[in-house]
Amino acid sequence: MENPFNAGSGVPPPFLAGRENHLKIFRNTLRSIDDGHIENLIMSGLRGTGKTVLMEEFNKICIDEGFLPIKRLEFSRKYCDPAEFSKALKYDIRIAIETFSKIQRAKGKIKSAISYLKPKQLGIPAYFYYEPSYDVGTSIPFEDHLKEYLSSNWQIFENSGYKGVVFLFDEFQTISNVPSHDYYVLSDFIGALNEVQKKCKYFAVLSGLPNLRLNVKKAKSYAERMFKTVEVGNLSKEDAKKAIINPLNDSSHRFEKSLTERLVHETGQYPYFIQFYCKEIINNIDKLKIKLKDYERINPIIIKQLEINFFDNRLELLSPDEITVIFAMSKINKNDIPFGMISKKTSPSIKDPSKFLQRLEEKGLIYNFKRGIYRFSVPLLREYLLRKISD
Numbered sequence: 495m496e497n498p499f500n501a502g503s504g505v506p507p508p509f510l511a512g513r514e515n516h517l518k519i520f521r522n523t524l525r526s527i528d529d530g531h532i533e534n535l536i537m538s539g540l541r542g543t544g545k546t547v548l549m550e551e552f553n554k555i556c557i558d559e560g561f562l563p564i565k566r567l568e569f570s571r572k573y574c575d576p577a578e579f580s581k582a583l584k585y586d587i588r589i590a591i592e593t594f595s596k597i598q599r600a601k602g603k604i605k606s607a608i609s610y611l612k613p614k615q616l617g618i619p620a621y622f623y624y625e626p627s628y629d630v631g632t633s634i635p636f637e638d639h640l641k642e643y644l645s646s647n648w649q650i651f652e653n654s655g656y657k658g659v660v661f662l663f664d665e666f667q668t669i670s671n672v673p674s675h676d677y678y679v680l681s682d683f684i685g686a687l688n689e690v691q692k693k694c695k696y697f698a699v700l701s702g703l704p705n706l707r708l709n710v711k712k713a714k715s716y717a718e719r720m721f722k723t724v725e726v727g728n729l730s731k732e733d734a735k736k737a738i739i740n741p742l743n744d745s746s747h748r749f750e751k752s753l754t755e756r757l758v759h760e761t762g763q764y765p766y767f768i769q770f771y772c773k774e775i776i777n778n779i780d781k782l783k784i785k786l787k788d789y790e791r792i793n794p795i796i797i798k799q800l801e802i803n804f805f806d807n808r809l810e811l812l813s814p815d816e817i818t819v820i821f822a823m824s825k826i827n828k829n830d831i832p833f834g835m836i837s838k839k840t841s842p843s844i845k846d847p848s849k850f851l852q853r854l855e856e857k858g859l860i861y862n863f864k865r866g867i868y869r870f871s872v873p874l875l876r877e878y879l880l881r882k883i884s885d
Contacts, residue, residue: 498741499773504546508741512733539726542766640686648694658695667702705861728763824879
């Protein structure tokens with residue numbers, strides 16, 4: 495009995511429900527670039543909402559529309575170092591050139607950009623792939639280094655037939671300025687992008703947790719005019735039903751209507767949880783027609799498995815003090831959790847919760863929604879933490 499559901503990190507669902515508008519916005523943005531209008535995107539949302547899946551869809555659309563996608567689906571704090579960010583960017587561009595040039599050349603659609611990688615051998619001295627390394631000790635500002643690098647290579651992309659270059663950067667909320675180390679990668683990248691876009695068709699989609707928008711805003715005062723924000727949240731009730739029913743229609747399994755209704759409610763309409771619950775239901779119930787009472791019998795098994803697969807490993811990464819702080823947050827029955835209330839709820843042994851809040855943010859469990867206000871970044875995390883406290 496086949497199971498059509500598949501829960502995983504960035505794994506495409508069997509039916510992509512409720513994201514038609516996101517795909518439409520991206521296609522329209524690419525077409526506006528083709529017409530000479532540059533508009534970048536910030537795509538923000540909690541974990542488990544399907545941002546990575548959408549980035550993969552954007553990658554396909556880029557290819558269909560004649561744009562070169564430069565993709566990196568995982569950034570970390572390591573890339574706040576200008577040298578590391580530069581190394582990753584140049585590696586991704588080289589891989590994209592080599593990969594997609596071969597694809598397009600095989601299709602006979604455009605001249606291969608890969609031919610510009612070894613110009614002397616090919617007798618094409620007019621164009622070259624410019625790839626200097628960046629040393630943080632150099633006197634050249636990193637923003638100027640990026641401008642020079644992107645500007646110098648634009649003609650390679652243009653002459654190879656691409657309409658533009660699209661940076662698809664996921665988990666980008668980890669990239670922020672680090673004044674203590676004199677690292678300003680986020681400001682420098684936005685500044686360089688803004689400058690080169692005046693002459694070259696580079697375009698960026700930055701995806702990450704909701705604090706990404708705040709990071710970008712703080713990095714450059716004019717960034718709000720450069721980026722359009724698209725939110726990826728929980729599905730509507732109707733779309734959540736489609737995410738359950740449509741995959742079942744292509745299988746031998748059927749869920750009782752009341753079961754579907756219950757799942758829409760209990761999953762919070764989050765895409766990952768819909769996939770997880772439905773997959774576990776089919777795996778644990780040896781029937782083709784599954785009723786609500788069947789689900790109620792195995793519900794404790796599913797909850798326990800969700801904790802093991804999704805929540806426990808996140809909690810295991812925390813220090814005892816970090817656990818104390820996040821437990822205190824879970825006891826505050828608010829979506830927007832003020833810093834002052836966290837301080838009051840936290841154990842007296844934690845004299846300064848701010849450093850632990852920063853660590854929790856770096857580990858992707860919470861985010862700074864706005865100054866002095868925090869939110870959980872993982873759906874249903876509060877409920878899980880309260881269960882752990884009760885245990």
